[in-house]
Amino acid sequence: MKKLDAYRPRPFIWLALVALIIAVSGGCAAVSPDMQAVRNPKNIIILFGDGAAATQWELGRYSSHALRNQPFAITDVVFKQGAVGLLTVHSADSFVTDSAAAATAMSTGHKTNNGMTGVAPDGTRLRTLLQAARARGKHIGIVTTAAVHDASPAAFAVHARSRRDAQSIVDQYFDLEPEVLLGGGRDYFLPKGTGGGRRNDGKDMLAAFAARGYQLVQTPAALRKAEGRKLLGLFSDGDLDFELDREPERQPSTAEMAAAAIRALSENNRSGFVLFIENESIDTAGHRNDAAALIHDLWALDDAVQVALDFQKRAPDETLVIVTGDHETGGLSVSYALRDLKSLSSSNRLTPDDSHLGLLSGIRMSIERAAERLGRKPMPQALDKVLAEGFPGFRLDDDLRSAILEGRPLERNVFYIPHGALARMVSRQTGFYWGTSGHTTEPVLVGALGPGAHLFRGYMDNTDFGKILHKLVTSP
Numbered sequence: 001m002k003k004l005d006a007y008r009p010r011p012f013i014w015l016a017l018v019a020l021i022i023a024v025s026g027g028c029a030a031v032s033p034d035m036q037a038v039r040n041p042k043n044i045i046i047l048f049g050d051g052a053a054a055t056q057w058e059l060g061r062y063s064s065h066a067l068r069n070q071p072f073a074i075t076d077v078v079f080k081q082g083a084v085g086l087l088t089v090h091s092a093d094s095f096v097t098d099s100a101a102a103a104t105a106m107s108t109g110h111k112t113n114n115g116m117t118g119v120a121p122d123g124t125r126l127r128t129l130l131q132a133a134r135a136r137g138k139h140i141g142i143v144t145t146a147a148v149h150d151a152s153p154a155a156f157a158v159h160a161r162s163r164r165d166a167q168s169i170v171d172q173y174f175d176l177e178p179e180v181l182l183g184g185g186r187d188y189f190l191p192k193g194t195g196g197g198r199r200n201d202g203k204d205m206l207a208a209f210a211a212r213g214y215q216l217v218q219t220p221a222a223l224r225k226a227e228g229r230k231l232l233g234l235f236s237d238g239d240l241d242f243e244l245d246r247e248p249e250r251q252p253s254t255a256e257m258a259a260a261a262i263r264a265l266s267e268n269n270r271s272g273f274v275l276f277i278e279n280e281s282i283d284t285a286g287h288r289n290d291a292a293a294l295i296h297d298l299w300a301l302d303d304a305v306q307v308a309l310d311f312q313k314r315a316p317d318e319t320l321v322i323v324t325g326d327h328e329t330g331g332l333s334v335s336y337a338l339r340d341l342k343s344l345s346s347s348n349r350l351t352p353d354d355s356h357l358g359l360l361s362g363i364r365m366s367i368e369r370a371a372e373r374l375g376r377k378p379m380p381q382a383l384d385k386v387l388a389e390g391f392p393g394f395r396l397d398d399d400l401r402s403a404i405l406e407g408r409p410l411e412r413n414v415f416y417i418p419h420g421a422l423a424r425m426v427s428r429q430t431g432f433y434w435g436t437s438g439h440t441t442e443p444v445l446v447g448a449l450g451p452g453a454h455l456f457r458g459y460m461d462n463t464d465f466g467k468i469l470h471k472l473v474t475s476p
Contacts, residue, residue, distance in 0.1 A: 331435025
């Protein structure tokens with residue numbers, strides 16, 4: 001493994017660096033679509049790191065260079081060569097947004113309340129990005145590591161007063177007819193009593209989609225062989241697994257789904273397409289305070305970004321590639337800290353280096369998988385077995401062991417048990433600390449490369465992001 005010193009960022013605040021990049025690349029104010037002549041892109045590919053802000057992207061870059069000896073296309077290509085901006089993320093009813101409200105703002109150009117998708121706070125339906133693209137005759141697609149009826153993909157396509165209204169969201173997908181729909185969420189395509197089905201109306205929506213000409217795939221092997229313009233791929237009843245836990249023969253990677261989607265959308269298509277590709281596992285890793293799982297899913301999204309960039313190279317003037325997130329999750333803060341509470345001396349200080357990142361790279365299962373194995377009432381022997389098999393080199397301090405075995409939360413802002421205690425074990429030995437199990441108010445980065453990319457420069461609201469996209473999609 002390479003020494004990390006070669007990749008360690010200079011000692012000034014990351015957001016200050018972002019501000020400098022923005023200033024150099026074109027100033028600090030958003031550029032109105034009316035201010036510059038824009039050659040509208042034929043194709044738009046949005047790669048969405050749910051829960052990712054600057055801190056997560058920097059972790060992806062740093063760890064990719066150090067651990068897998070590979071560049072990180074998100075930072076090294078899209079952010080470096082393209083236009084960079086910052087988006088504020090508050091919702092209509094809270095300083096701290098959820099995914100539904102954030103994605104709605106970025107899809108429609110309008111704020112809404114937390115928990116609402118594609119509708120205004122009063123329930124009025126807003127035109128989503130994929131609806132606008134469809135109205136212009138473009139092909140449209142959704143790829144996600146979550147259930148396809150989850151908040152972010154739903155907000156970019158359809159409408160629901162509650163993000164939990166999965167059955168209605170699936171029905172609206174059926175009406176919208178996106179050419180591509182890939183991810184998890186088979187549960188609300190099947191009636192109760194059929195497999196893992198959860199529909200309460202008795203409908204088999206897999207059969208309904210097939211009757212409309214969709215090719216149905218449920219394995220990576222079938223996805224690789226898929227042909228034709230209309231593709232429905234569901235690889236799990238719920239969300240897909242973390243990349244760290246993923247079994248390649250059962251579930252495809254984000255990059256594999258991205259490649260299949262682009263292939264289907266671009267074949268014999270003169271009008272172009274809009275494709276939304278999300279790695280939602282980044283957000284879930286943040287909620288679980290799982291640094292190891294986060295790193296692997298950042299790499300997984302980056303591999304999908306490279307797929308998009310490879311496609312863009314065929315006709316650079318036709319395709320706009322956008323990389324962004326909706327909010328930051330977990331308050332990630334890699335920081336020096338005390339090794340223990342016995343001394344305040346500088347000699348007792350832990351400063352993250354290559355050995356600590358190496359410890360993270362040796363983790364063999366996500367904290368979510370560990371929690372599943374422990375169950376609701378963990379037993380000491382089961383806990384020791386999970387630690388030995390999944391977290392080699394780590395020791396569990398007595399206070400954390402007690403919290404796990406007693407099912408006791410650590411503090412008010414860490415509310416997943418035993419996840420929070422396992423994450424704190426990792427933090428104490430690596431310096432990868434977290435501030436919360438929830439979302440934060442940190443602005444998110446947006447990077448764009450291709451026709452219209454300059455419009456995303458500057459410091460703007462997430463509704464501006466949506467308005468710019470609608471302008472690019474609907475203008476002649």
